[in-house]
Every structure is written in C-alpha cells, then in structure tokens.
Amino acid sequence: MGYNEKISRRAAEILSARRLSAEEAADNRRKAIFAEIPEAQRYEKELSDLGIGAVRALIKGGDVNSELMKMKETSLSLQKEYEELLREHGYSLSDMEPEFCCEQCGDTGYYEKDNKTMMCECFKKALAEAACEELNKSTPLKLSTFESFDLKYYSMDIDDRFPRSPYDQMSNILKQCKKYADTFSLDSSNLFMCGKTGLGKTHLSLAIANEVIKKGYGVIYAPAPKIVATLEKEHFSNDRSSTDESMFIDCDLLIVDDLGTEFSTQFSKSAIYNLFNERLLSGKPIIINTNCELTELEELYSERFVSRIIGEATRLNFFGTDVRILKK
Numbered sequence: 426m427g428y429n430e431k432i433s434r435r436a437a438e439i440l441s442a443r444r445l446s447a448e449e450a451a452d453n454r455r456k457a458i459f460a461e462i463p464e465a466q467r468y469e470k471e472l473s474d475l476g477i478g479a480v481r482a483l484i485k486g487g488d489v490n491s492e493l494m495k496m497k498e499t500s501l502s503l504q505k506e507y508e509e510l511l512r513e514h515g516y517s518l519s520d521m522e523p524e525f526c527c528e529q530c531g532d533t534g535y536y537e538k539d540n541k542t543m544m545c546e547c548f549k550k551a552l553a554e555a556a557c558e559e560l561n562k563s564t565p566l567k568l569s570t571f572e573s574f575d576l577k578y579y580s581m582d583i584d585d586r587f588p589r590s591p592y593d594q595m596s597n598i599l600k601q602c603k604k605y606a607d608t609f610s611l612d613s614s615n616l617f618m619c620g621k622t623g624l625g626k627t628h629l630s631l632a633i634a635n636e637v638i639k640k641g642y643g644v645i646y647a648p649a650p651k652i653v654a655t656l657e658k659e660h661f662s663n664d665r666s667s668t669d670e671s672m673f674i675d676c677d678l679l680i681v682d683d684l685g686t687e688f689s690t691q692f693s694k695s696a697i698y699n700l701f702n703e704r705l706l707s708g709k710p711i712i713i714n715t716n717c718e719l720t721e722l723e724e725l726y727s728e729r730f731v732s733r734i735i736g737e738a739t740r741l742n743f744f745g746t747d748v749r750i751l752k753k
Contacts (some may be wrong), residue, residue: 440547460515464510469507472503527546580746594743602632615737617713617741620743621743622716626743643676645679657693660696678712
C-alpha cells in the first residue's frame with residue numbers, strides 16, 4: 426500500500442534535515458581545518474580547477490583523451506600530497522566530507538542500482554516514522570512515564586478475592602513492564618493487560634511506548650474504537666493512498682487500548698480479528714488493554730479468538746481501586 430502525500434513529504438523532510446545537518450557539520454570542520462592549515466585550501470582550489478577543466482575539455486570535444494589523462498595524473502598526485510598534508514596534522518580526506526546517516530544514499534532516500542533508481546531502506550524507515558508520528562499525534566505519551574506511575578494509590582490490604590494486595594500486584598506489574606521496555610526487540614512477546622477501569626493499564630502501556638520509541642522502534646497506540654473507525658473509513662474509501670491499515674500491521678509495536686469498547690458490528694469483529702491475526706502470524710508484538718471480563722470478550726468475538734490471544738500473551742491482571750477517583 427502506498428503512502429499519502431502528507432506522509433511522504435514529512436519523511437522527505439526528515440531525510441533533508443539529516444542531510445543538511447551533515448553538510449553543515451562538514452562545512453564547519455572544513456573551515457576549522459583551513460584556519461589551522463591554510464595550505465589545505467590551496468589544494469582544494471587546485472583540485473576543483475582540474476575538475477572544471479575536465480568538464481570544459483569534454484564540452485569542447487575533439488581528441489581530449491590525452492589532455493584528460495594528464496589532468497587525471499595531476500589530480501591523483503595532488504590528492505596524494507593533500508592527503509599527506511592532512512595526515513601530518515591528524516586529519517584525513519574523510520574529515521572534509523559530510524558524515525551522512527546513511528552511506529548508501531547519502532540521506533537522499535534513493536540510490537542507483539543496475540541503472541535503476543531504488544528507494545533506500547532509510548527512506549522506508551522515515552516513512553514509517555512519519556506515519557507513526559501522524560497516528561500518535563493525539564496520544565498523551567509525554568504524560569505517561571514509569572517515573573510518573575505512583576504506587577501509593579494501591580492499597581496494601583489483601584482482599585479475599587485476590588491472592589495478594591493491589592500494591593504488591595502492581596509493584597510486580599510495574600517491574601514486568603519496565604523489563605519489557607528495557608529488553609524490547611522485534612521478537613518480544615505480547616502483553617494482555619486486563620482489569621477494571623482506572624487501574625493504570627493505559628499509563629503503563631504508554632510508558633512502555635515512550636521507552637520503546639527512544640530505542641528507535643515504530644510504535645502505534647490507538648484505542649480499539651479508533652482503530653475500527655480508521656479501518657472502516659479506509660475500507661470504504663475510494664482513496665487507496667492511505668497507509669493506516671498497513672501501519673497497524675507493520676509497526677514494530679502496536680498498542681490496542683480499550684479492546685471491547687468499540688461498537689460491535691460484523692465489520693468491527695472481522696477488522697480486529699484480521700489485524701490481530703496478521704500480527705500474530707508475523708510474530709509482531711502487541712499490547713492489548715481491556716476493561717472487559719474474558720467472558721465479555723468471548724461474547725464479542727469468540728471463545729477461540731480470545732483463547733488464542735491469551736495463549737500467545739503474558740497476562741497482567743490489574744486490581745485495586747480506580748486511581749482516578751482516589752486522585753480526586
């Protein structure tokens with residue numbers, strides 16, 4: 426599926442900024458080296474003049490092979506002298522050139538192979554980054570961190586319904602989430618966070634997202650109703666340039682919040698099933714949050730579907746008193 430113009434433009438801006446930064450850094454290094462070694466600038470000018478002379482000779486035409494060979498010999502000799510001069514002062518020719526993030530394309534996004542223009546992997550990653558950025562605009566990522574998750578709102582008293590206190594349970598879950606974020610990779614397991622509303626499922630999943638994004642992975646967070654609405658709009662739209670569906674499938678980590686709160690239709694069931702199935706089959710990690718009991722999810726989807734999700738995920742049971750109420 427293609428990328429729409431907005432995403433493509435943003436990806437191009439990302440690469441352009443990288444290229445400009447590399448070129449500015451190289452220009453500053455060159456100025457500093459020329460200030461320290463004035464003779465280096467003379468070599469640069471002579472080599473540049475030789476390049477211009479070669480172009481003029483080609484334009485002039487005629488038998489220019491002999492002239493070009495002489496220019497080439499002179500150029501190689503000058504380059505050798507120039508390189509030696511720089512080495513004596515602790516530099517190399519590479520110090521005069523930009524250090525691009527991508528050596529293959531020079532941060533342009535494209536390179537030539539077999540007389541064909543190919544899209545570089547770095548541009549594909551920039552497209553994914555831009556798409557994730559667009560989809561996550563409304564997500565309160567900055568407000569949800571492990572540091573801002575406060576255990577003081579969880580009681581140390583043991584309820585007969587549970588094997589341990591909410592405090593102990595949430596302390597353990599917090600450690601598991603931190604470890605998940607610290608060790609995240611494309612092979613990470615899935616997480617299934619379940620429990621009543623207001624117990625910190627969204628906060629901790631977004632805290633994981635924050636850390637995983639810092640590692641350079643593409644993360645998409647979206648409530649289940651938004652995912653269904655997005656997929657429905659894309660499915661019934663005549664515009665095939667949208668990329669949301671492929672990003673939900675292809676992103677490094679997908680976080681689905683409030684599973685079970687979406688309006689239940691045949692399309693929503695099919696959309697959620699297909700999305701989860703695609704990611705499970707490809708081994709791409711998912712974090713699922715739900716306020717629903719398992720029986721409710723089974724009624725919405727199917728016992729087989731829910732069993733598969735549970736079977737392929739680490740289950741984290743949240744319990745306690747609604748933190749949002751306690752904070753008020």
